[in-house]
Amino acid sequence: MKSFEQGNEWMKLWAENQKSMFEAWVSGKPPPFAFRGEAPPAGDAMGQAAQISDLMRQSMEQWAEYAKGGWTKGAQLDPEAMRKLFDPEEWKRAGSAFDLGMEKLTEGPTYATLWDMDRKTLGLQKLWVERAKDVERYWEVTQAAWTKALERFMKVAADNKGEPITSGRQLLDLWLATANKALLEMHRSEEFLEAQRRMTRSSTEYRLAEREMAEAFCEVHHIPTRTEVDELQRTVVELRREIRALKSKGKA
Amino acid sequence: MRVKVDPREAMKEFTAFSERIQRGRELLDKTRDKDVQIATTPKREVFRQDKVVLYHYTPTAKKTVSTPVLMAYGLIGRYTMADLQEDRSLVRNLLAQGVDLYVVDWGTPTRGDRWLTLEDYIDGYLGECVDFIREKHKIEAVSLLGICEGGVFTTCYAARNPKKVKSMTLTITPIDFHAGAKDAPLHHGLIGLWARSMTKPDVDRLIEANGNLPGELMSVVFSMMTPVNSLTKYNVGLFDVMDDEKKLLNFLRMEKWLADRPDHPGEAAKQWLKDLYQDNLLVKGEFKLGGRKVDLKKINMPVLNVFAEEDHIVPPKSTQALKPLIGTKKYTELPLPGGHVGVFVSGKSQGILGKSIYGWLKANS
Numbered sequence: 001m002k003s004f005e006q007g008n009e010w011m012k013l014w015a016e017n018q019k020s021m022f023e024a025w026v027s028g029k030p031p032p033f034a035f036r037g038e039a040p041p042a043g044d045a046m047g048q049a050a051q052i053s054d055l056m057r058q059s060m061e062q063w064a065e066y067a068k069g070g071w072t073k074g075a076q077l078d079p080e081a082m083r084k085l086f087d088p089e090e091w092k093r094a095g096s097a098f099d100l101g102m103e104k105l106t107e108g109p110t111y112a113t114l115w116d117m118d119r120k121t122l123g124l125q126k127l128w129v130e131r132a133k134d135v136e137r138y139w140e141v142t143q144a145a146w147t148k149a150l151e152r153f154m155k156v157a158a159d160n161k162g163e164p165i166t167s168g169r170q171l172l173d174l175w176l177a178t179a180n181k182a183l184l185e186m187h188r189s190e191e192f193l194e195a196q197r198r199m200t201r202s203s204t205e206y207r208l209a210e211r212e213m214a215e216a217f218c219e220v221h222h223i224p225t226r227t228e229v230d231e232l233q234r235t236v237v238e239l240r241r242e243i244r245a246l247k248s249k250g251k252a
Numbered sequence: 253m254r255v256k257v258d259p260r261e262a263m264k265e266f267t268a269f270s271e272r273i274q275r276g277r278e279l280l281d282k283t284r285d286k287d288v289q290i291a292t293t294p295k296r297e298v299f300r301q302d303k304v305v306l307y308h309y310t311p312t313a314k315k316t317v318s319t320p321v322l323m324a325y326g327l328i329g330r331y332t333m334a335d336l337q338e339d340r341s342l343v344r345n346l347l348a349q350g351v352d353l354y355v356v357d358w359g360t361p362t363r364g365d366r367w368l369t370l371e372d373y374i375d376g377y378l379g380e381c382v383d384f385i386r387e388k389h390k391i392e393a394v395s396l397l398g399i400c401e402g403g404v405f406t407t408c409y410a411a412r413n414p415k416k417v418k419s420m421t422l423t424i425t426p427i428d429f430h431a432g433a434k435d436a437p438l439h440h441g442l443i444g445l446w447a448r449s450m451t452k453p454d455v456d457r458l459i460e461a462n463g464n465l466p467g468e469l470m471s472v473v474f475s476m477m478t479p480v481n482s483l484t485k486y487n488v489g490l491f492d493v494m495d496d497e498k499k500l501l502n503f504l505r506m507e508k509w510l511a512d513r514p515d516h517p518g519e520a521a522k523q524w525l526k527d528l529y530q531d532n533l534l535v536k537g538e539f540k541l542g543g544r545k546v547d548l549k550k551i552n553m554p555v556l557n558v559f560a561e562e563d564h565i566v567p568p569k570s571t572q573a574l575k576p577l578i579g580t581k582k583y584t585e586l587p588l589p590g591g592h593v594g595v596f597v598s599g600k601s602q603g604i605l606g607k608s609i610y611g612w613l614k615a616n617s
Contacts (some may be wrong), residue, residue, distance in 0.1 A: 154368035157255050164256045168265050173254060176488070184438040187476045193449040201454055207461040230366065230463070237367040240302065244376055251383075 145186035149179040275496025291332035296314040303359030317348030319617035325399020345606025363463040366518035393418040432567025447529035465521035467513035554582035565592040
């Protein structure tokens with residue numbers, strides 16, 4: 001058997017077993033713990049490695065196909081199955097609905113998150129683009145105010161009305177006062193407030209998505225996440241609050 | 253054409269400017285960090301809980317006001333503004349006249365403090381400080397002096413604990429968060445406009461993303477009220493004062509204070525922005541702390557309300573709204589010239605502020 005064919009055999013066997021496990025998972029049947037079919041003979045590992053990326057791609061495609069059907073069937077969980085899932089009596093029995101339920105809970109999400117990082121990265125990129133657009137829009141609005149200020153300044157400086165400007169400082173002060181007024185008008189405008197709101201919102205969403213990515217990395221590498229630390233700190237604050245309340249009760 | 257600059261005059265002006273820059277550079281060269289220290293009035297720590305520290309200022313004169321005064325600044329900015337420099341210090345002014353003065357320092361909140369609420373600060377930390385002073389002096393009640401957001405803290409505390417408050421002085425304190433918006437000058441009320449331009453979920457997400465309300469963000473919002481001044485303070489404002497040592501040091505001290513803007517704890521910031529700036533619940537009698545409404549009618553002690561006539565952050569109408577809402581007839585208003593911070597640091601109002609507060613405390617404590 002050529003190494004390529006050997007690899008294909010392994011792939012088929014693996015895919016077949018995964019498929020049957022998945023089918024069992026969505027239909028609530030006991031999981032097929034034993035291999036189906038016979039394992040192909042061992043061959044040249046180096047040769048197999050040469051084809052591994054192609055085989056993996058094929059496997060991913062097959063999994064994607066199974067998933068489409070699987071989620072549809074998975075939605076058919078009946079109330080009885082749900083009851084069993086949370087019934088402590090059921091938990092005692094090996095191979096029971098509880099085990100199946102556990103499998104659904106443990107394998108399901110793992111399967112569903114196969115391309116989770118890719119989706120997250122894509123989402124982050126989209127948010128980055130949104131943020132960049134909103135920042136650009138914000139600067140457009142701000143720039144328009146500066147342009148307006150310059151127009152006004154040129155008009156006032158060219159006008160013969162008013163006190164003559166006889167020093168550089170007077171000219172500078174006129175420019176600063178004109179610019180200040182134009183900027184303040186802009187800061188109060190609905191256009192600016194909308195641009196600012198959008199920029200704040202998209203920056204915030206980007207930051208949160210960035211955190212989600214960082215937390216995924218942390219989870220894989222056994223590092224506490226921001227969310228976990230936040231939860232911990234919340235507990236500490238609540239405990240301190242309780243201590244304070246108890247102390248003041250004691251005093252009273 | 254209004255511009256009629258004589259080239260020879262322009263040259264003279266440029267020469268004078270260059271000379272000033274040269275003198276200024278020499279001054280800046282010899283200025284060291286120790287020359288621009290702020291909040292230097294001696295004080296000692298007397299109580300601490302978490303990051304909050306209660307300080308007692310060392311008396312500099314014989315006590316003339318019987319009830320000790322507890323000063324509370326807000327969480328936006330720091331209390332050091334009341335003691336910016338020796339000759340412009342409300343703290344030193346009050347001490348010199350015999351006031352026994354304490355100040356609460358909220359510390360520098362970090363992400364770990366994001367869950368602290370206004371209840372924690374008002375009922376918790378402020379309450380603990382009040383109780384400490386009451387126990388130490390064996391008295392029933394203390395006098396409160398609230399500044400800006402700290403004024404809202406003392407107002408809420410006084411409404412919830414009237415028996416523990418002998419008198420209350422408020423300075424530049426917002427009460428009606430929507431007042432003063434109509435027909436106001438362009439630079440007035442921009443914080444309210446900014447806060448109300450966000451939806452409630454926007455505020456929640458902002459805090460979720462940052463943990464706290466970042467001090468830098470608040471600095472940007474403040475800068476929007478005086479946009480050109482903020483943009484030109486180092487290339488126009490600084491040049492204007494850099495050849496005058498006293499003015500230069502004043503400038504640098506103010507910069508030091510401005511740069512020290514801590515983050516506002518997240519949950520408390522949500523309440524501040526949503527309940528107060530957006531929904532204006534305090535004046536509606538619907539503002540709740542720990543599930544209980546803050547009833548301003550319960551404020552039955554004498555109240556002195558000091559505000560700045562040119563305040564662009566807390567418009568006078570916002571703070572004057574307190575009068576009909578409280579349950580005491582002993583209400584006094586003191587309008588002072590200047591802006592929000594100017595009341596505390598300008599030479600013009602500084603003398604009036606300290607003397608007026610002292611006179612009122614002496615009569616009402």
